[in-house]
Amino acid sequence: xxxxxxxxxxxxxxxxxxxxxxxNSPELEIVGITTVSGNVKADQGAKNxxxxxxxxxxxxxxxxxxEEVPLERELITAQDTHGEDGLGETNYEEADVKIxxxxxxxxLENSRKGDISVIALGPLTNLAKAIExxxxxxxxxxxxxxxxxxxxxHGNCSQVxxxxxxxxxxxxxEVFDRSKVPFSMVGxxxxxxxxxxPNLIELIKxxxxxxxxxIVDITRFYVDFHWNQERTLGCVINDPLAVAYFIDRxxxxxxxxxxxxxxxxxxxxxxxxxxxxxxxKEHNGRILTKVDSKRFMKMFLxxxxxxxxxxxxIVLNNSxxxxx
Ligand code: RIB
Ligand code: CA
Numbered sequence: 001x002x003x004x005x006x007x008x009x010x011x012x013x014x015x016x017x018x019x020x021x022x023x024n025s026p027e028l029e030i031v032g033i034t035t036v037s038g039n040v041k042a043d044q045g046a047k048n049x050x051x052x053x054x055x056x057x058x059x060x061x062x063x064x065x066x067e068e069v070p071l072e073r074e075l076i077t078a079q080d081t082h083g084e085d086g087l088g089e090t091n092y093e094e095a096d097v098k099i100x101x102x103x104x105x106x107x108l109e110n111s112r113k114g115d116i117s118v119i120a121l122g123p124l125t126n127l128a129k130a131i132e133x134x135x136x137x138x139x140x141x142x143x144x145x146x147x148x149x150x151x152x153x154h155g156n157c158s159q160v161x162x163x164x165x166x167x168x169x170x171x172x173x174e175v176f177d178r179s180k181v182p183f184s185m186v187g188x189x190x191x192x193x194x195x196x197x198p199n200l201i202e203l204i205k206x207x208x209x210x211x212x213x214x215i216v217d218i219t220r221f222y223v224d225f226h227w228n229q230e231r232t233l234g235c236v237i238n239d240p241l242a243v244a245y246f247i248d249r250x251x252x253x254x255x256x257x258x259x260x261x262x263x264x265x266x267x268x269x270x271x272x273x274x275x276x277x278x279x280x281k282e283h284n285g286r287i288l289t290k291v292d293s294k295r296f297m298k299m300f301l302x303x304x305x306x307x308x309x310x311x312x313x314i315v316l317n318n319s320x321x322x323x324x
Pocket of ligand 1: 010013014015039121122123147156162163164238239
């Protein structure tokens with residue numbers, strides 16, 4: 001049975017890789033894509049999502065623009081990381097497909113139909129607005145898997161805050177406090193283990209083809225950012241792990257806890273994971289702390305390039321290529 005999902009995202013380079021993985025995953029029926037302002041503004045994110053759908057020949061999947069600004073904070077985008085266009089300044093041709101507005105309504109229309117899950121790859125502004133607009137309808141969502149937050153891992157926007165949750169901490173608080181939907185937090189504790197290394201990028205280049213070339217093109221800017229920003233060689237691809245975990249729960253391990261978030265001051269955007277049960281509150285989420293990064297990478301590459309399984313094995317299984 002396929003699982004019906006809405007992918008709520010801010011494409012974004014790693015969002016785009018996550019969409020490519022999702023589109024190559026037979027377990028998923030992607031009912032639609034909603035965009036939210038984060039890496040880039042929601043309207044640019046929608047154009048980028050359509051560029052991915054065009055390359056994947058899946059322009060049948062509708063794209064809806066969601067919230068343009070966070071609940072309370074001024075919008076801060078991440079074009080230093082993802083490029084002005086959000087796709088590594090590759091300026092791929094835009095799809096000539098109508099872009100819809102009404103991302104939040106699209107989420108609620110589908111939640112009320114029942115049997116829908118949401119994979120959230122950006123700030124949670126759309127989900128927060130959906131709760132505010134129709135809490136009962138929102139709570140009919142089967143499950144939310146969200147890339148965001150950090151527990152024991154340091155932040156990527158401050159010492160303690162991860163970007164998606166830092167952009168709109170008030171949106172995260174709405175979801176943490178009011179949602180009754182099973183929630184999994186795929187945070188930096190696990191996504192930092194997922195590195196598309198230069199060897200893996202070269203493998204993709206050698207595999208070749210339009211999709212391979214697109215991935216190589218859009219990750220170039222992202223690799224430069226990672227080296228300049230944090231001396232990571234390659235690039236951390238956060239969002240595809242949320243898609244992979246939605247499909248295969250054995251990829252990651254973690255625990256349930258009461259989750260809260262800091263919404264002001266120096267630590268704004270910090271995820272508070274109540275491991276000591278100090279709040280004595282009901283657990284409102286599962287936080288993931290371990291990942292089988294090699295098995296993820298095998299899944300990611302084999303699903304996108306199924307005809308290259310032997311070549312993928314050569315690189316993944318040979319320690320001289322330095323893939324953990
Ligand atoms: O912190 C990483 C997350 O923020 C990823 O989802 C990336 O695409 C950005 O949205
Ligand atoms: Ca994202």
